[in-house]
Amino acid sequence: MAIKTDAMIAHNGADGYTLHIDYDPSSEEFAAKAVFNDGTEKSLSGEMGSDQLADNLLMRTVTNIESDVTSLGERALSGCRQLVTAVLPNATIAGQYAFSSCNALTTIIAPELESAELHCCDPCGVLETVYAPKIKEVRGYAFANCSKLKEMYMPALDGIYNNGFYKCTRLEHVYLGANTTQINASAFTDTKSGIVIDCGFASDSPLAADAPWGATNATVNYSVPAPDVPEPVYTLSAPNPNLIQSIDLEPLEEIQPVEPEPVEVKKTMKRRSK
Numbered sequence: 001m002a003i004k005t006d007a008m009i010a011h012n013g014a015d016g017y018t019l020h021i022d023y024d025p026s027s028e029e030f031a032a033k034a035v036f037n038d039g040t041e042k043s044l045s046g047e048m049g050s051d052q053l054a055d056n057l058l059m060r061t062v063t064n065i066e067s068d069v070t071s072l073g074e075r076a077l078s079g080c081r082q083l084v085t086a087v088l089p090n091a092t093i094a095g096q097y098a099f100s101s102c103n104a105l106t107t108i109i110a111p112e113l114e115s116a117e118l119h120c121c122d123p124c125g126v127l128e129t130v131y132a133p134k135i136k137e138v139r140g141y142a143f144a145n146c147s148k149l150k151e152m153y154m155p156a157l158d159g160i161y162n163n164g165f166y167k168c169t170r171l172e173h174v175y176l177g178a179n180t181t182q183i184n185a186s187a188f189t190d191t192k193s194g195i196v197i198d199c200g201f202a203s204d205s206p207l208a209a210d211a212p213w214g215a216t217n218a219t220v221n222y223s224v225p226a227p228d229v230p231e232p233v234y235t236l237s238a239p240n241p242n243l244i245q246s247i248d249l250e251p252l253e254e255i256q257p258v259e260p261e262p263v264e265v266k267k268t269m270k271r272r273s274k
Helices: 206-210 241-246 263-273
Strands: 007-011 017-024 029-036 041-047 064-067 085-087 107-109 129-131 151-154 173-176 196-199 219-221
Touching: none
Parallel strands: 064 085, 085 107, 107 129, 151 173, 173 196, 196 219
Antiparallel strands: 007 017, 007 064, 017 029, 029 041
16 A cells, blocks of 8 residues: 555645545545646546556656655655655655655655665655654665765664665765664665764764775764754745646546556557558
8 A cells, every 4th residue: 555544635836736635545445636726626536556646647747745644655656757845744654665766856854754665765866855853764775876865864763774875976974873773784885985974872882893884985973962953944846837738637537557548649649650
């Protein structure tokens, strides 16, 4: 299941639409309503598998998401290639590949997030800001190939697994909390040379034996107090008007994967074949 709570709101910028989704996890059925700024509405309904929301043509135009979901399932938003900002104030888990291939995603605001699962954001090539001060677990390759991510503050961290920040080539500063119990030896492989790793735990911790955990020319500081990092200020991005105009909601009686054959595409193909 992609959504494990009852409501999600997705915005396509100031001049687009708002998609309201109500989801019943017991039946895996949902009812959704797209409300456009001109007042027109379109109702949608159907069944939601683990990745059907992400594969939906409508969601592919969404640029901003503000959601009360408490958990994002596997591939929940994977492939939403116009998504720029994700604000998830109540989410505690971001599942495997939840944001994978969100190629425009720059900002994730998740103040309650505790776990980023396998390949959660791999790859999100323009991701710059992740605000997750309560994150405890960074699973294997969770932030791999986030090549614009510069900082990551994790004062509540318990563990980083293999290649958690692999090829974050601009990552220059991280903070690891005093209660950290596990850091895989490859956690920071192929991060920026000269990265600064501030640790809340002391230099006599068993964790220090594997420092700098795959990083190159790193500076590792111990017994560093947790910084006070305020929630970033963010703005909702403008929509892509061409994408909005290209999507006709009329045939979308149900949210489905991209694979079904749209009628309009068939017509276009016939014209080209003549």
